[in-house]
Amino acid sequence: xxxxxxxxxxxxxxxxxxxxxxxxxxxxxxxxxxxxxxxxxxxxxxxxxxxxxxxxxxxxxxxxxxxxxxxxxxxxxxxxxxxxxxxxxxxxxxxxxxxxxxxxxxxxxxxxxxxxxxxxxxxxxxxxxxxxxxxxxxxxxxxxxxxxxxxxxxxxxxxxxxxxxxxxxxxxxxxxxxxxxxxxxxxxxxxxxxxxxxxxxxxxxxxxxxxxxxxxxxxxxxxxxxxxxxxxxxxxxxxxxxxxxxxxxxxxxxxxxxxxxxxxxxxxxxxxxxxxxxxxxxxxxxxxxxxxxxxxxxxxxxxxxxxxxxxxxxxxxxxxxxxxxxxxxxxxxxxxxxxxxxxxxxxxxxxxxxxxxxxxxxxxxxxxxxxxxxxxxxxxxxxxxxxxxxxxxxxxxxxxxxxxxxxxxxxxxxxxxxxxxxxxxxxxxxxxxxxxxxxxxxxxxxxxxxxxxxxxxxxxxxxxxxxxxxxxxxxxxxxxxxxxxxxxxxxxxxxxxxxxxxxxxxxxxxxxxxxxxxxxxxxxxxxxxxxxxxxxxxxxxxxxxxxxxxxxxxxxxxxxxxxxxxxxxxxxxxxxxxxxxxxxxxxxxxxxxxxxxxxxxxxxxxxxxxxxxxxxxx
RNA sequence: GGGGCCGUAGCUCAAUUGGUUAGAGUACCGGACUGUCGAUCCGGUGGUUGCGGGUUCGAGUCCCGUCGGCCUCGCCA
Numbered sequence: 225x226x227x228x229x230x231x232x233x234x235x236x237x238x239x240x241x242x243x244x245x246x247x248x249x250x251x252x253x254x255x256x257x258x259x260x261x262x263x264x265x266x267x268x269x270x271x272x273x274x275x276x277x278x279x280x281x282x283x284x285x286x287x288x289x290x291x292x293x294x295x296x297x298x299x300x301x302x303x304x305x306x307x308x309x310x311x312x313x314x315x316x317x318x319x320x321x322x323x324x325x326x327x328x329x330x331x332x333x334x335x336x337x338x339x340x341x342x343x344x345x346x347x348x349x350x351x352x353x354x355x356x357x358x359x360x361x362x363x364x365x366x367x368x369x370x371x372x373x374x375x376x377x378x379x380x381x382x383x384x385x386x387x388x389x390x391x392x393x394x395x396x397x398x399x400x401x402x403x404x405x406x407x408x409x410x411x412x413x414x415x416x417x418x419x420x421x422x423x424x425x426x427x428x429x430x431x432x433x434x435x436x437x438x439x440x441x442x443x444x445x446x447x448x449x450x451x452x453x454x455x456x457x458x459x460x461x462x463x464x465x466x467x468x469x470x471x472x473x474x475x476x477x478x479x480x481x482x483x484x485x486x487x488x489x490x491x492x493x494x495x496x497x498x499x500x501x502x503x504x505x506x507x508x509x510x511x512x513x514x515x516x517x518x519x520x521x522x523x524x525x526x527x528x529x530x531x532x533x534x535x536x537x538x539x540x541x542x543x544x545x546x547x548x549x550x551x552x553x554x555x556x557x558x559x560x561x562x563x564x565x566x567x568x569x570x571x572x573x574x575x576x577x578x579x580x581x582x583x584x585x586x587x588x589x590x591x592x593x594x595x596x597x598x599x600x601x602x603x604x605x606x607x608x609x610x611x612x613x614x615x616x617x618x619x620x621x622x623x624x625x626x627x628x629x630x631x632x633x634x635x636x637x638x639x640x641x642x643x644x645x646x647x648x649x650x651x652x653x654x655x656x657x658x659x660x661x662x663x664x665x666x667x668x669x670x671x672x673x674x675x676x677x678x679x680x681x682x683x684x685x686x687x688x689x690x691x692x693x694x695x696x697x698x699x700x701x702x703x704x705x706x707x708x709x710x711x712x713x714x715x716x717x718x719x720x721x722x723x724x725x726x727x728x729x730x731x732x733x734x735x736x737x738x739x740x741x742x743x744x745x746x747x748x749x750x751x752x753x754x755x756x757x758x759x760x761x762x763x764x765x766x767x768x769x770x771x772x773x774x775x776x777x778x779x780x781x782x783x784x785x786x787x788x789x790x791x792x793x794x795x796x797x798x799x800x801x802x803x804x805x806x807x808x809x810x811x812x813x814x815x816x817x818x819x820x821x822x823x824x825x826x827x828x829x830x831x832x833x834x835x836x837x838x839x840x841x842x
Numbered sequence: 843g844g845g846g847c848c849g850u851a852g853c854u855c856a857a858u859u860g861g862u863u864a865g866a867g868u869a870c871c872g873g874a875c876u877g878u879c880g881a882u883c884c885g886g887u888g889g890u891u892g893c894g895g896g897u898u899c900g901a902g903u904c905c906c907g908u909c910g911g912c913c914u915c916g917c918c919a
Binding site: 263264265266267268269270271272274281283287289303304318320321323325326329346347348349350352354360361362363364365367417418419437438462464465466467468470596699700726733735783785808809810812814 | 849869875917919
């Protein structure tokens with residue numbers, strides 16, 4: 225899984241070595257070891273105990289011929305997870321008794337003295353790595369006994385891997401002149417868009433701190449303060465519903481630089497991440513990373529976080545479909561762009577050689593797959609041996625249209641072509657994106673042998689919000705609008721693009737960032753588009769505006785979702801696997817039973833009273 | 843807030859159409875065993891089937907409620 229870091233010396237007052245380091249050349253040494261009883265194999269007249277710590281396992285031999293009867297009897301009473309200290313002689317194992325399953329398999333320690341440091345209750349589930357496979361312990365049980373779960377070698381390796389990732393990041397950033405600075409946890413609400421966790425103030429009844437959703441504003445203030453290059457391994461809090469890839473508190477690698485543009489952020493992060501791959505996975509990352517403009521990503525992959533390991537690509541066939549005798553094709557193609565609608569489109573996905581790989585039933589099921597995107601259905605055409613088209617949709621592309629379609633898609637005999645038409649191009653794109661993802665996986669087209677990173681750039685600044693008939697920022701509103709679209713801020717907000725970027729790894733967004741507004745006038749105009757009056761802007765973000773007026777350098781930054789990043793690097797799909805003390809989907813900690821009711825006196829001190837007539841969520 | 847799945851021994855699971863005394867592996871306890879490494883062999887303990895109610899001659903199984911966990915849509919970068 226990972227590269228061993230160098231083992232430090234374990235010589236302390238209680239032990240001479242860890243359980244993972246003794247080798248054949250240590251034979252003859254007298255050593256003291258400490259650890260947990262991993263497993264014991266009791267032969268009556270001879271007793272083996274595997275002693276475990278986080279560095280490995282070492283076989284202990286209790287031989288009554290070399291041991292007092294009392295000590296041997298004491299050894300016989302050892303049970304899994306008892307904590308012991310032993311002293312004995314390292315011996316090379318007999319040839320036939322060597323084990324290649326253990327790094328220490330060539331030696332064993334013949335115990336002469338045994339000290340039981342602490343007796344352990346029978347654990348609720350096995351800690352030993354050599355427990356039977358396939359009997360995965362339920363996450364609920366693991367979280368309830370997390371201190372024991374965390375003792376399992378697989379879990380330890382994950383957290384240690386995470387540590388190595390963080391260390392690689394820290395060292396790489398330090399080498400580049402970055403300064404790690406902590407920002408407040410008790411702060412005030414920042415406009416990140418999520419619900420805040422609130423902390424009541426004892427000294428000011430009725431006022432609340434908010435836990436930060438990110439250090440966004442603080443890091444901008446640090447740029448204003450002249451700190452040039454800042455980073456932080458920052459805890460962030462968002463009080464929203466949970467998912468496998470979402471915890472209520474999570475960690476970001478947060479960074480910000482002054483006197484830079486996008487390119488500097490790209491180069492910096494690429495260098496820092498290459499360091500992580502190098503040191504944590506032993507892999508040389510290809511640099512620079514790939515780049516895609518947002519509209520290009522949507523057009524070719526139907527997603528703003530495409531998995532580039534999937535070779536399938538979407539093509540636009542709107543112009544061909546516009547001439548189709550099929551009404552739904554021609555109408556979708558002709559749907560006009562309006563103030564709030566992007567216009568219609570017909571998109572096609574060619575799946576090479578797949579004409580015979582999907583059954584009629586599977587093809588019909590694609591419609592359901594695509595339904596959540598709002599698409600009405602999926603048409604399909606197969607390219608037969610002679611090049612002629614097959615399937616119900618072929619009549620929608622007669623004669624020259626069929627040829628045009630084949631040419632556009634570079635379709636070969638044996639190919640399957642999936643077509644989605646919609647009066648909203650975004651829907652057609654999203655539907656094709658889903659088809660691409662699902663078929664790529666289902667047909668085994670995704671090349672999982674290498675990690676693929678890609679920057680997504682040139683996002684639209686605003687999104688139309690039908691509920692308020694207004695505009696909301698797609699990213700966050702402190703991003704600079706792209707220079708060549710800034711004039712459209714007031715008259716055509718949807719045409720404005722941001723200087724924001726996402727970093728996508730194997731189809732998952734692992735980070736995002738932007739070039740910030742350092743010009744207070746532009747910042748005001750952006751907030752105005754979002755419906756903030758100058759007074760409101762000043763009231764909510766006054767401290768930022770003030771800072772921007774006080775000598776703010778041009779600055780830009782980014783943040784990497786560290787938990788998700790580590791999970792992806794380890795090929796895990798649940799953040800809980802890389803978080804030491806994770807929470808459930810209801811945001812409780814099964815180990816500490818947080819959140820919990822508090823003493824009435826505590827509430828009184830805060831000036832709070834719990835109303836029983838208001839249910840949760842109201 | 844909505845949807846889906848799940849809850850049986852410490853753990854991982856089984857239990858026919860609603861049927862009689864709820865089983866297995868492992869863990870645990872006891873015994874045997876001097877080269878094992880998932881030790882092996884023999885024996886044994888262990889159950890409020892999450893909780894509450896209902897239907898039924900009869901409920902682990904069906905229905906309602908509730909608690910908890912997981913996944914997911916909304917929400918959230």
